[in-house]
Amino acid sequence: MTQPADNRVRSIVIVGGGTAGWMTAAALASRLDGLGCEITLVESAEIGTVGVGEATLPNIRAFNRMLGIDEAELMARTSATIKLGIEFCDWGQVGDSYIHPFGDFGDAIGAADFHQYWLQQRDAENTKDFGDYCLAIRAAKAGRFDLPAPNPASRRHAFAYAFQFDASLYGAFLADYAQARGVQRIEGKITDARCDGETGFVRSVMLEDGRKMEGDLWIDCSGFRGLLIEQHLQTGYDDWSEYLWSNRAWAVPCETVAPVHPYTRATAREAGWQWRIPLQHRVGNGLVYCDRYIDDQAAVDLLMANLEGEALADPKQLFFKTGKRRKLWNRNVVAIGLSGGFLEPLESTSIDLIQNGIMNLIELFPGRECAEGDAGEYNRLMDLEFGRVRDFLMLHYAANQREEDDMWREYREMELPDSLQAKIDAFRQRGLVPQYANGLFQPPSWLSVFIGQNIFPESYDPRAETIPEKNLSAHFVEIDADLEKLVAAMPEHREFIETYGAAFDAGAVGMPAQ
Amino acid sequence: MTQESRPLASIALFGKPHGVWPAAAVLQKQLPERISLTIVEDNAGAGHRTACLLPAKSPLHDLLDIRLEELAEQCHGRYSLALEWQGWPNESSRFFSAPSGGLPLIEGLELHHILLRAARMHGKPSDLGHLYEPFRFAARAASAGKFAWPDTSGLSPAAMLGPAAHVESSAYAELLKGKVDLGRVIVHHAVPHEVRQEKDGGGIRSVKLDNGISIAADFFVDVSGQLSDLVGEKLDSGRQSLAPLLPFDRVISGARSAKSGSLASHPVIRALPGGVLSEIPLADKIASEFLFVSSLVDEEGAKNAIGIDKKSAAFEAFFLDRPWTENLVRIGEAATRLGSQFDSDQRLLAEEIILLASHLPARNRMQAEAATYNAQQAARCEEIRDFALLPFTLSRSDGDFLDIARSGEIPESLKLRIDQFKSRGRFVPYDHELIDRQQWLEMLIGFGLVPARHDPLADALDMHKIQPALKRLADSFNRAIAGMDDHR
């Protein structure tokens, strides 16, 4: 006897073959290996995928490592570049710019946190911008990159990196991985689903061509439509558009003209913001906006007028409603990806939330009866993460001083959720930053946005006063000089990609060579 | 508070020596000299503990350059690797609980899932505790009467050990007092007598002591509770009684001398009729504390339990929702009381001091600092509270206080932990954990919880291949224990 024998999940059906679907398929194929569990993924070429989602967060490296994926190979197959952070232009005020880095600021100088010393010294003659004390930012600005040093004592250890890749190529890469490990791919359009009369569990779906598919556990990766979780189970949606107003986007790729930067850029515009994600063979661009403040035509014109290179395709429009499914796991259906919820891509959190969903599913992998406790705990964990991401995104809008546009003024005046207001108050009063062990955004992230968007504390940690000014200033000079040396020793971003064996070969993935 | 905002210039600390001196030592070490420190030490008065347990990992000791290895010598104490529970979870049981680092994952899975699968394969899931026993390295070392310091190279099983020091509270307070530059602080030996609040009903303006002196400060730190008692509801701290779960209303404590050879080498927590007796061996005496329910044990019975002729005092287990209100922060016994069955109270005090140092107000307006501190303290307090409640919640012995404790409604955070473990052997991690995950797991399993399911991923393992790996692990533990010195 193992588990009560008939309670094992024998078949999993993943509905959808976008990034969420294939990430889930790859992870389950790898982690459930040996359990005799059949995994099938259904996708519809007719419906297609959302086709965006190119900037990631450093956690994705842990995901790839879990799957045993070679990083250089992944980069080469997906045209990936390195991402050291996001540059935010014009967010506090027009003309401002700062980078939210994947790395720490400064050094352990004394009992107080580094930023407290910097706040104290901010107006001193030799003190540089806060971002100048961060290796990830310095390297990003210099267009250089090298792998972090493994030794935690080294200053070159204090940063992480992520990727900017072609979402469809990442999907294809993971599809190969998953299929090589036994995942069955079915092409077809689901037109109906049958639920158990007693439990309400989804038992089978019908495809347009008459085929029927059955499964014990269903992973809904069907995108915004939420085919099973919403259309069939009517789970309900927590609409967060009152907090984050953007509801549309235009996306378009363009040619690369500038050097390929190891960072993403998000530029604030009158009624939203524009992204720029440099890949090896092209640049992904898009405008995220709220249709209350700008019409669709004006939005697409704004985007096209602000491309660096020649557009490589027609712009594509996308519609979304910010929020999350009331329960991401309902009965025997787990919604992962856009079907579970969407928060605008300002901080590249969607793929990370997909990863989170997958890891939580593996940790809470159920029996066939999908115990309520498993689903409840999954939903608690996902709600917590969605809530924290929401607060962090809202901060970018709330902390603005832009005078000329209605949207920005109204954002500034809006009532914030208590959880966010408390965080802003704590920073404004005494430079305190949110500390949680398990959240996505750690103190350096909060600090970069607070300071980058001109929220400066009224006072700082009294412990910062204990180091004499002269010594402090010497520390700052030393950090600055050290970082300068470290960055100068790094190869240029392009050069790194080539020597890492990660150069993109368009022909190898069936794309026309450039 | 509506007064004008100005930089913080003075702090006054109130409390018993074993709490007030650690706080003073840290604050003095970290604060600029322009902020004055006044210490009101109450070294009269009964009620404070004879002994305290100090955990191996202590940010407070790190900060003050106190080495655990030196503590026992300096404070008439001893060291131990574990606590022994006698009479829990069943009347006849003995159970060792020890800080135990972390066990390695096997094929990405925690050991207990694999062992549970093995127990199931043999049709005896209840064997889990038995199968787990060889892997409880620190607890086994303690129960074998062995002792070693953690291996800092991290290469041998001894890296998992987390010895605690048990020390005499008064000597510990002296040691910490020695860390304070007394020339830079004002010290009064007194107790607070009357509190004067700001006119607008906000924070405290000054505190009159029983010797007639009045102490004015920008910020007040109450370590032992007297100040809070005087303030009462005026600065509402959201006191939450834990009496339904820890139903003791009296405490009696003291120390009796004992020949060193006759002492147990580790602290013992004994479930007795009507209460819980904890005994902490020191260098040449034994410190006892008996928490009891007065409707079940009379004064005479309590004296007999500790073997010392002392008077009992009132006790109520509690914690505060808002330990920091206006310009008064309560830490230590003023903020939480869980009883001595663990190092809970002392550990929380140390955490609170460190937390306070990093949230010290910069100015006399301090709402943001208070709100952040309260949220952070709550997370730490919840975990320690839940861990302290666990044995009461899981105990299976019948009778008196355990029946009462089990009928109380347990906090949501603990309920979720127990439910998740019970249903699928999963340990729920929260933010700001202070106690090893491994120690939690050992308590859950040791107190008899058998998960209804193991992690389904364990079904993919080839148990024949796993067995030698488990044996190797157990053998390495056996060898390490055999190679350790006898505790005595």
Ligand SMILES: Cc1cc2nc3c(=O)[nH]c(=O)nc-3n(C[C@H](O)[C@H](O)[C@H](O)COP(=O)(O)OP(=O)(O)OC[C@H]3O[C@@H](n4cnc5c(N)ncnc54)[C@H](O)[C@@H]3O)c2cc1C
């Ligand atoms: C404007 C915009 C920009 C974004 N930028 C980023 C970013 O930079 N970083 C980031 O992390 N994320 C970003 N995202 C989010 C990211 O694109 C998604 O999280 C990611 O692509 C996952 O999408 P998905 O797989 O859930 O859905 P989709 O890509 O929509 O896939 C849905 C799948 O379901 C299938 N399907 C649907 N209905 C049926 C049916 N009836 N039968 C069979 N199959 C069906 C489809 O064929 C498709 O395969 C962005 C999103 C938007 C809208």
